[in-house]
Amino acid sequence: MGEITAPAAGADELVGRSPPIERLRAEIERIARHNINVLLEGESGTGKELVARLIHSQGPRSDKPFVGVNCAAIHESLLESELFGHEAGAFTGAARATLGFLRCADGGTVLLDEIGDMSGALQSKLLRVLEQREVIPVGSTQRIPVDIRVVAATHQDLLQAVADGAFRRDLYYRINVVRLYIPPLRERPEDVPLLAERFSRSIARLLKLPHRRISPAAMKILREHDWPGNVRELSNVIQRAYVLGSGLLIEPGDLPESLTDRGSSGKNGDFPTLDEQVCRHVRNALTQAGGVRTRAADMLGIDRTTLWRMIKRYDLRI
Ligand SMILES: Nc1ncnc2c1ncn2[C@@H]1O[C@H](COP(=O)(O)OP(=O)(O)OP(=O)(O)O)[C@@H](O)[C@H]1O
Ligand SMILES: [Mg+2]
Known part of the structure; x- marks a missing residue:
């Protein structure tokens, strides 16, 4: 405010x-x-x-x-x-x-x-x-x-x-x-590596964790993502990798699925099921909200209890 x-x-x-x-x-x-x-x-x-x-x-x-x-x-x-x-x-x-x-x-x-x-x-x-x-x-x-x-x-x-x-x-x-x-960040992908490394450093300092560099494969995914939430989303993705993962490098497995499953198809070939879409959408909201559930619920236009049920149902702990 x-x-x-x-x-x-x-x-x-x-x-x-x-x-x-x-x-x-x-x-x-x-x-x-x-x-x-x-x-x-x-x-x-x-x-x-x-x-x-x-x-x-x-x-x-x-x-x-x-x-x-x-x-x-x-x-x-x-x-x-x-x-x-x-x-x-x-x-x-x-x-x-x-x-x-x-x-x-x-x-x-x-x-x-x-x-x-x-x-x-x-x-x-x-x-x-x-x-x-x-x-x-x-x-x-x-x-x-x-x-x-x-x-x-x-x-x-x-x-x-x-x-x-x-x-x-x-x-x-x-x-x-x-x-x-x-x-928007998608129009200047050359800034992604610099921003990602900078965020990795500052988040490591903030969380008092050892600094993790970003592996070339993970960096490729970051560069190719279209970043609807722009720099804030990138910062949240790096933060999430620190909270959920460990190891010397941030690898593709440390990134949210919404970034890594591009182009992969669901059970019906190219057409994703409604469940798959909902799951992806909720996960995106959580990532963009930096894991703050009240904010994600607001973004999705649902109440916190409904969001909580979805997190359990889709196993989305961010
Ligand atoms: N070029 C940049 N270099 C370093 N940090 C950046 C850069 N751009 C954005 N950030 C960081 O990304 C986050 C989001 O930026 P900021 O809050 O300024 O965006 P905004 O345009 O005001 O967003 P909103 O429209 O949602 O209010 C902040 O933590 C900010 O410090
Ligand atoms: Mg602002």
Whole structure:
């Protein structure tokens, strides 16, 4: 939902040597020092939040807060007061006044994640904040100056949303001073080995386990996978290999079946049974959710108990 990060030594690093990532790295460096709003577009898990943090940490505001707000994860009725703050007693349950995320980010950077999910009414209020550089907390008439840099992120095509009338054109141009697009991992397979090795190292450190290199056969599978969950999925796959396997190398057997059984056919020749498809789909959800069952259940649109039954039925322990 919303997260405030204290200034920290930048452990974040954009890994990759593909032309689009090299270009992105140069663009981040160029724009970070200017106080301009940035729009980040890219599929889920491509690194939008990482790029937002880099823009913040490489710029002049790096000693001020970085605040990330996921506009899609906060209920519409709450988002306004979460962003702009509210007065005590502004609505039922608002016992104490709050600052709101924008004022918490004063002097720093705010990442408005999934901005395409913001309601029309809130889009208008945000536009006002960006134009006037002040917020009016819910239930108040006081105008409070704020100095924020906005990095907005979306997995949607925001220009299309503008054309469809779902997103305000004036707000689009206000946030899109610079637009950065992060291509999906399947379009830059040359980054996979570098990312996989980097994740293997950091996960080994995190879990206090001996580092495992990735065997050439396993690497071939990783390179050829199409990564619908992008870099996050790759990180989860490596993490899973550490949790479930052992040995000096990460081998194909340590990878989820959803990666290794490409092209293999079920009982009916080329046509997989419904059971096989369901099993694969649930396994993919679990992998993408990093084994977090509540999240996987949400992704699948089922409750946790149903997911638990499927895990038992298909023997899917991730
Ligand atoms: N090029 C990269 N180098 C190193 N780590 C990366 C890279 N791209 C993504 N990651 C890592 O992958 C994970 C997912 O990235 P991130 O959260 O930034 O994606 P996102 O685009 O914001 O996803 P979502 O749309 O689902 O919010 C994070 O742990 C991030 O650090
Ligand atoms: Mg994100």
